[in-house]
Amino acid sequence: MTRDELFFKPKSVYETATEAKVKEIYDFAEGYKTWLDASRTERLAVREAVKLAEKAGFKPWTPGKARKAGEKLYFVNREKALTLAVLGKKSLAEGANIAAAHVDNPRLDLKQHPLYEDGEMAYFKTHYYGGIKKYQWVTTPLALVGTVVRADGEKIDVSIGLAKGEPRFVITDLLPHLAADQMKKNAAEVIPGEGLNLLLGSRPDAETGADRVKLAVMKLLNEKYGIVEADFLSAELCAVPADEITDIGLDRSLIGGYGHDDRVCAYSELMAILETKKPEKTAVCLLVDKEEIGSEGTTGMLSASFDRFMEDLCVSQGVSLKECYAHSFCLSADVCNAFDPNFPEVSEKRNNARVNYGVGIIKFTGSRGKSGSNDASAEVVGRVRRLLDGAGVAWQMGELGKVDQGGGGTVAKFTAQRDIDTIDAGVPVLSMHAPFEVIAKADLYMTYAAVKALYAAAI
Ligand code: MN
Ligand code: MN
Numbered sequence: 001m002t003r004d005e006l007f008f009k010p011k012s013v014y015e016t017a018t019e020a021k022v023k024e025i026y027d028f029a030e031g032y033k034t035w036l037d038a039s040r041t042e043r044l045a046v047r048e049a050v051k052l053a054e055k056a057g058f059k060p061w062t063p064g065k066a067r068k069a070g071e072k073l074y075f076v077n078r079e080k081a082l083t084l085a086v087l088g089k090k091s092l093a094e095g096a097n098i099a100a101a102h103v104d105n106p107r108l109d110l111k112q113h114p115l116y117e118d119g120e121m122a123y124f125k126t127h128y129y130g131g132i133k134k135y136q137w138v139t140t141p142l143a144l145v146g147t148v149v150r151a152d153g154e155k156i157d158v159s160i161g162l163a164k165g166e167p168r169f170v171i172t173d174l175l176p177h178l179a180a181d182q183m184k185k186n187a188a189e190v191i192p193g194e195g196l197n198l199l200l201g202s203r204p205d206a207e208t209g210a211d212r213v214k215l216a217v218m219k220l221l222n223e224k225y226g227i228v229e230a231d232f233l234s235a236e237l238c239a240v241p242a243d244e245i246t247d248i249g250l251d252r253s254l255i256g257g258y259g260h261d262d263r264v265c266a267y268s269e270l271m272a273i274l275e276t277k278k279p280e281k282t283a284v285c286l287l288v289d290k291e292e293i294g295s296e297g298t299t300g301m302l303s304a305s306f307d308r309f310m311e312d313l314c315v316s317q318g319v320s321l322k323e324c325y326a327h328s329f330c331l332s333a334d335v336c337n338a339f340d341p342n343f344p345e346v347s348e349k350r351n352n353a354r355v356n357y358g359v360g361i362i363k364f365t366g367s368r369g370k371s372g373s374n375d376a377s378a379e380v381v382g383r384v385r386r387l388l389d390g391a392g393v394a395w396q397m398g399e400l401g402k403v404d405q406g407g408g409g410t411v412a413k414f415t416a417q418r419d420i421d422t423i424d425a426g427v428p429v430l431s432m433h434a435p436f437e438v439i440a441k442a443d444l445y446m447t448y449a450a451v452k453a454l455y456a457a458a459i
Contacts (some may be wrong), residue, residue, distance in 0.1 A: 012356045013394045013442035028448065029255060029441040032267045033245045039263055040162065040240045041145055042289045042299075045103035046082045049270050049287060050074060053084055056274040061085075061309065067316040070278040075309050080104075080289040080299040083309050084273050086455070088282040093319045095327030096282040096310070098420065099272070099451045100301065100411050101265035101334060102291030105258070106130030106433045108137060108196055108239040110146075114232050115200075117214035124169075124198040126239060130292030134191040136434050138173040142198065146237035148227050156225050158235075161242045168242045169198045198239050241435040248438055253356070255444070260437040262291065264427045264444055265333035272451035280458035282313065285451075291334070291411055301411040307418070322419065329383070330422040331454055332374070332412035333447065335439075336360040336398045338428030346405050353398025353428040355439075358446040359388070360398040362424035367407025374412035376423040383459075384423055391453035394446045398428065425450055 017025070035052075039045035053074045061075040061083075071087045081103070088096070108126040116123055124144075128134065143161030150156060161168040173191070174182050182190060204212035205219065221227055227235075245257035266287045273285040290300030298305060311321045339352040353360035363381055366373030388395045400408055416422045427447050430438040 025445040028445050037245045042080045042104040063312040077305045082287040084285040086276045086283045088279045092314050092324040096284050097454050098284040098330040099269040099333045100286035102262045103266050103287045104289045106132045110237040117211045121202045122200040122213045122217040126196045138171045141168040141242040142239040143242035148235040150231050256438045260439045261335045268448035269451050276455045283455035301414040325419045328420045330415045330420045331425045332410050334410040335426045335429045338430050346401050348402040351399045356442045357396040358394030359450045360428045374416045380421050393449045
């Protein structure tokens with residue numbers, strides 16, 4: 001054999017893609033940018049996904065019905081998680097082909113007693129959600145979105161700062177002139193958690209008395225949404241980055257914006273399942289919540305709501321859920337870290353995923369000695385390798401940083417706990433968990449192509 005045949009040399013998508021393919025890659029990114037712009041929270045992501053699913057002929061799932069091959073179903077769990085399925089020709093006893101992404105992101109949730117006035121300005125107290133570097137969330141424009149359940153039980157959608165022309169919010173930082181003490185602090189302490197206070201306004205109400213700015217803000221909220229201060233007790237409001245999703249680079253090969261982790265994989269899955277018609281095996285697309293805080297709660301991957309949905313499909317075919325799971329295959333579609341030349345010291349170059357090298361397959365996540373990892377078997381990697389090579393999908397093997405540098409996890413271990421063969425696969429991200437993350441269009445496209453190949457697979 002020749003040297004070239006014996007050695008393995010990963011290739012960038014741009015080394016092999018035709019002009020026509022590059023155009024397809026760039027065109028695909030446009031739909032993603034639009035969807036991501038409208039999907040700033042898990043609720044909004046689910047809502048936008050359902051709109052697309054209904055357009056593609058998916059019908060809401062109701063349990064206890066007979067099912068036929070080609071049937072397209074969707075199940076919204078508490079407005080925050082979505083499962084879509086296209087029933088296959090084969091029995092569920094042979095398993096389903098599943099892709100699982102998450103639609104929640106790091107953000108700043110409002111506390112339950114959020115509103116106060118200080119220094120004749122009004123603020124909201126926040127409590128961050130997910131893993132953030134707190135110093136990144138100051139001096140960046142933020143929007144306020146979410147849901148309020150009023151005392152009378154009525155549910156109100158709140159959204160301020162996303163539409164053009166609407167006011168936005170911000171968390172202020174200290175001027176460098178007076179930051180001598182601050183600059184000596186450890187980066188984790190530069191902005192303390194209790195310092196993430198959202199600036200809401202400064203104009204006092206005409207009434208006399210205390211807290212006139214707070215009163216003016218509350219009056220504006222009441223006018224717009226019919227809410228009073230006590231309604232914050234039963235609210236899920238959060239501050240999210242308000243800037244629009246945009247191309248990055250002179251060549252427009254990258255996309256910058258809030259929420260790529262993990263809505264980039266969610267969109268890839270969604271597009272793949274919307275285009276799936278009469279698959280051999282039942283295709284399942286999972287968009288779950290709460291991954292960033294451990295997949296807990298009724299809408300996270302640990303919830304039995306997924307099993308409830310799958311069990312109903314199994315019962316309609318007289319198949320046991322456990323039998324189905326044991327023969328199923330899952331791509332845990334979550335982002336991985338892209339090698340960043342600005343921070344080469346945290347990665348091991350030979351093994352880290354790179355921008356433009358296609359969907360990143362991650363055999364294991366976890367930390368230290370692979371602790372907390374799914375660690376897919378050689379057989380599972382072999383299966384995904386044949387699947388992607390067979391479909392001409394550009395893919396690469398990655399790992400989450402060099403040994404002992406840190407670590408992390410995905411939903412992979414929670415699907416694996418259900419006896420489903422699982423492997424992580426997703427888009428490499430620069431500046432992951434920052435208010436403005438960056439991904440490559442080529443990797444987005446290849447992740448979509450990977451899920452599409454999975455749904456088309458007969459094995
Ligand atoms: Mn993720
Ligand atoms: Mn994450």
